[in-house]
Amino acid sequence: MKGLIILAIIYFVYRHLKEKMLDSIQPSEGSRSEGPESTDDVMIQDPECGVYFPLRDGVPGRIQGKTINFCSIQCRDAYMKKH
Ligand SMILES: [Zn+2]
Incomplete structure (x- = not known):
């Protein structure tokens, strides 16, 4: 049971980090294509x-x-x- 909770925490932390990484990538891509x-x-x-x-x-x-x-x-x- 303990192992499952730890796995769930790792999964949520991983998901949170992935979302944060995507957020930081997207604005730089937008400014790159807009750059004159x-x-x-x-x-x-x-x-x-x-x-x-x-x-x-x-x-x-x-x-x-x-x-x-x-x-x-x-x-x-x-x-x-x-x-
Ligand atoms: Zn010329």
């Missing part, structure tokens, strides 16, 4: 032609120690010639 700063959707401006494009489609170029993203290789080359 996900790298896939970031729009940046091409410094050469002024066009806005998604960062994931950008062509990275290294200019004066900085990495700058361009809309195309042509823009990157034109910008690199000037700088």
Whole structure:
């Protein structure tokens, strides 16, 4: 009989902890999907032609120690010639 009570207590503690863990996971998941700063959707401006494009489609170029993203290789080359 004692063993059953202990088992029941362990079960309830386990359930309580599981619920608490789920509660702490859910809000972080919500804020992750709502976050506007996900790298896939970031729009940046091409410094050469002024066009806005998604960062994931950008062509990275290294200019004066900085990495700058361009809309195309042509823009990157034109910008690199000037700088
Ligand atoms: Zn461009």
